Every structure is written in C-alpha cells, then in structure tokens.
Amino acid sequence: MHKLERKTYSISFAIPWLLIYGIFFVLPTLFSFYYAFTDWDLTSAKFSGFSNFVEMFNNPVFSTALANTAIFTILSIVLKVGVSLALAMALYHCIASNFFRTIFFSPYVLSYIAIGVLFTAIMHPEIGVLNKALRAIGLDFLALNWLIEKGQVIYSLVFIDVWKSAGFHLAIFIAALQTIPSDMMESASIDGAGPWKKFRYITFPMLASAFNANVIFALIVGLTKFDLVFVTTGGGPGYYSEVLKTLVYKQFAMGRYGLATAGELIIFVIVITLTVTMRKFLDKREVEV
C-alpha cells in the first residue's frame, strides 16, 4: 500500500508535462499518420491508399538513403559506445579527470548547426585546417576529400557525430562506474585479478544497463539523423550522404506533405521495430551477463 501511494504521488508531478507532451506531440504525430495515406496540400486531403508508400519505396534515392542511414547508424553506435567506454575507463581514475571530462563533454553542448559549419571549413579539401595540418606533417596521403568524395562522405559524417556525442555517452558510463562498489574491486585484487579480468568480470557486467542505454540512444539518434547531414553536406555530393530524414525533408519542401508523412511513418516503424528488438536482445544479454 505504501509503495502504491509513493508511485501515485510521483506520477502526479509528471501529469502536466505528459499532457502537454501528449497533446502537442504524441497526438499530432499519431494523427498525422492518417495523412500518409492522402495527397495532402495543407487545406484538403484526398485519400490515396498506399500510393505514397509505393512512391517512396520506388524513389531511386530511397535505397541509397536507407543504406546510408544503416551505415551511419551501425558505425556511430559501435564508435560512440566503444570510444566513450574506453574514455570512461581511462578517465575514471586519471589525474584531473574532471578537467578531461569537461573537455570531452564540451562538443555535446554545441549545436549541430555550429558543428556542421565548423567541420565544413575544417574538412575543406584545399583550405581546410585538417588537410593543411596533415600536409604540414608529411601525411599528404591522408589529406582526403572528406566531405566531397562519394566513398568517404558518410564516414566523415559518422566521425563528426562521434566527436560530438562521445562526451554524452561518456557521462553515462562515468555515472555508472561510480555506482560500482569499491569493495568488489578490492576483493578481486586480493584474489589476484588483473585489470583485464576486473574489467571483464566486474566492471563490464556492472555497466550493462549503462551500455544498453547508450546503445539505444545511439540507435535512435543514428536512425533519425537530420541536422548534421543537412547542414554539412545537404545529402551530397549527389546523393552519397542522403539519409532517410533528409530525403523526407525534401519531399516536404516540394509540397508533397502526404508523401513526406508516409516517409516519416516508414522511419517511425523502422525506429520502433529496431529499438524494441535491440532492447529485448540487450535485456536478455544483461541477464546472462
């Protein structure tokens, strides 16, 4: 009974925000899916069945955007989680760790717009700081056409996204590291466990929930990435960095609101399906670990 009262009490604080969120975001989003089945020009909507979905799937750029989104998402999950975990382990006990945590977290507070503009200048093939620096130290062969070469552009975008977001994932890992009881580590040390064994059998299992949260965050962000791509490359050159969200935006800009909504619904289904599947897989693994 006491437990039930506490639950009700805490929910009451959330109700006003849930209502606002529900009325101004969830409901319109769900209702708008009706328009995915119409030719909608903002004043009238003519029912068109599945034609918008057929048109979206038949769009020659759709498969490119889907593949780019997949590459972007998979690589960004692996790198964000991997890099931030490594940084968390390195920074947890190091000297001036607070200073370094601040340094690594600081890109996260910048807007993607600012970062996009910044990296467009940094990665300029001829006058960009990156290539100039590489050439100055004799690494000319690494001075690539980062944002304009069809085979490289999506990887450059992944790099920028990882650079920006690693600090956020690092903060989650550090918070989780702080919850690991020190006596466990001490007893493991007494039992003769080395750093790798302590990481493998104590730290990593204790970080499982933080690891899962980071993977899910990175998955959703990767699948719905728009701002960075839009500002940095606009989906180009050609369509070599087009992702699902930028493709949908272009249908919206063309005045095909029903078609754009159909695209959003497709992304919604992909995100929900992958998130639920990944969540189930990770939860199962967490129990096993």
Add this chain to the structure above:
Amino acid sequence: MSKVIRTALFSLSAAALVAATACGGNNASPSGSTATSPAGSSEPAGSANTGKKVTISHAVGGDSPSRDVWMKAIGEAVGVELDIQVLPLEQMEQIYKVKAGTNDLPDLISYHPGARTRDDLQAKDKLIDLSDMPIVQNILDDIKPYYVEQDGKVYGVPGQALKFGGIAYNKKAFTEAGVSIPQSLDELFAVSEKLKAAGKVPLYLSAKDSWTLQIPGLAAFSYDQLQSPGILDKINTNQATFKDAAHFIEAFDTMKKMVDQGYVNSDYLSATYTNGLQAISEGKAGMYPVLTSAFSTILDTMPDLINDVGFFPWPVEGDKTVTVWPPMIYGIPQSSKNADAVKKYIEFFASSEGQKIYFDTLPAAGVPAYKGVELDESKLLDPVKEMIEVTKTAKQFATVDFSVVANMGAFGQTVQEILMGQKSGADLAAELSDILAKNAKAKGAPGF
C-alpha cells in the same frame, strides 16, 4: 470521420508541421523583428481618427540591412510601422505554406509570383484581389501574366525589381585575357581557354550551395521556349517533357564538359555561393552563373568591386533570350485587419516616389517592374546598365520553375552527380519529368 475530428486532426497536424519547420533551423539568420521608427510628417495610414500608427506585420526570407532601410523609409512616408519577421531563407517557402494553411499569414506577403502564389498560398481562398489597384496597369507587360490571373484577378503585385538568370563576369579578367562576351557555347569554351591561359578560373561553380548549379539550365530553358514555341504549355499538359528541352539538357552537359576540360575551380564541390561572389568580384574567376540579385549582395559586401562585374545571358547562338525571375509579390491575406494600410504601402512602393526610394537604397536591385519609372542614368551601376541593355536586345521568358504546373523540386544534387560523371543532362531531364508528372498527378492537374 466526422468533420469535427477532421478539423481537430488537421489543426494538430498543422501545428506539428509548424513545429517541425521551426525546429529545422539552420545557418540562416534567426527570426527577429525590426520596426520602423515613428514617421516624420506623414499622416498615419488608416489611423487618422485614433492618432495611433498602424503596424503592418511582414515576413520575408533572409536578412538584409538595405531592405530594412528602404522598407522603413517607405513606411515612414506612408505613416505605418512595419513589424518584419525575418525567415531563414531556405525555409521561407515552407513557412509561408504552413502560414497559409493555418491562416497565419502576415499583413504584407512577400512570396514567389504566378503558379507558386496560386498553389502554395491558395491565393483564391486566402488572398485579397488587388485588381482594382491602379498600379496593376503599370506592371510591365512582359511579366504581367505572372501577376494577373486568367480571370483578371490579381493576388499580388511586384514587390521587387526584375532579376535575371545568366552569367556574371569580371570585366578586368576579361580585359586581361583579351576576350569579350561569348555569344555561343563554342565561344564560351574559347573564352574559357583564354581566361585559363591568363591564370583565371574560367567558370566558377559553387556546388556546396547546390541551388546555384540549377541556374544554367533554367537560364537555357528560355532558348527552348524561343525555338520550340508552346513547349511550356505542352509540358504543363503532359504532351511534352523536359526530355524535349534540348538547350536545358545541353546546359548541364556543357557544365560537365567545362569541368572535364579544367575550366572550373578545382574545389567546385566544396565552394559556396559566398566563395563564388568573392571570386567573381575580385577577378580570380572570369565567369559565374548567378541570378542578378547577386549584385545587391556584392554591393552590400564588396561595394568597391561592384563596377568590376557585369552580366550576360546564357550564350546560345542565334536570337537571344534571357530568363527572368519575376519579382516576388506583395500581397494581402483576406485575414489581414490592416488591409487598407497595406494597400497604401504597396501603392506608394509602386509609385515613382516609392521606386526612387527603393532604387536609391538598392542601386543594384535590377530593372524596374513598373512602367514609367525613370532611373537616374548617371547613378546606374555597371551591372545594372548591362541588365537594362540585355532587356532591350533579348526576349524575356520567366523561369520555368515558376511556370510549371506543379513543383518540380530542387535538382541541384542531381547536377552535382552530372558534374561527378554519374549522370547526364538527359538523365536529369528524365528524372525531372518523372518528378513533375508524379507531383502534378498528386495535385490533380489535368492530363496527368
């Protein structure tokens, strides 16, 4: 679904669209507002009884200090205050469409003319008919069809000067290389060779801002209209497609040839519009495809160099044409409570006095859109003189993207693919024909 639920669904969805549009902000200037200071001696419009000035709301794409100056001056002359909302340039259209859909248009509308106003803003249902305003008779005959509907209604009048699409060139670079304005595509290549030999970038391209890549094709389409009369009407009724527009296709293939022959800046995929304006103004580049609105930007940012640049239309052998971008409209929504004051504002803007203020503040704006406006020739800037010359010798056609039956979308990315050797001008024409057909069908256009 009942009407009430439909209305609720629409309102909520429109609100979500507004939110989505607002959230998609990028590197353009932030929304903000400026208001004119109190007028001097003019009688406030529509407020003689109250003594209070009417404030006209206005929304316009992109920041421009010069625009604020002349709008303020005209506001003061008419006795109204202006509340200007600056919209991010690349989202101006979407925001206007959403504002029209949600009956939230400002008192004074600034939007693309012709089919774009008719369709995007649902002019028939949302805008006031201005056909009774005397200034309608003063609109230049060549561009009148973009303002006067077939039934005689007028939902907007020109709110800017005429601008053209073509090529900006640097006169000093041309003199240095010993070349003159090319009159054909063969001459374009010959001029490029000499410019290259003189150490200049013959043709500057700025593919990072992919919209700039569309200009040569849109400029060349005028030759299709000249040499194949009725081609636009046929496209609009699905009896022809862009695949029939030979000059349109040739323009993009020409750009690719220029790249292949080393006549284009090596960083063309990274270069921006700003880079292009700087290169052409400073004479590092010989030619740069632009809209002539570029000259106002050059005047704002590099005033000392404005007379070093000139303008010529896309060069095709034979009779000459030039593609006009008909000026954005000034219109008034039916929902405006200040329609009378806005009408006075527009009337004054289009008058000789108003146009004098406009062209004095924006001397590089272009060519007047109203008859009887005399510009002081001694004050004309070189690129404007050349624009006026072009209008005397070349037949004018409005840009096709304002005239087609449905939105054909932005196609700069496909031009990037052409320049990278992935596609050809013919592929682009086929793609655009397909997109136009789908969009026209979705819109319910006859023949599709």
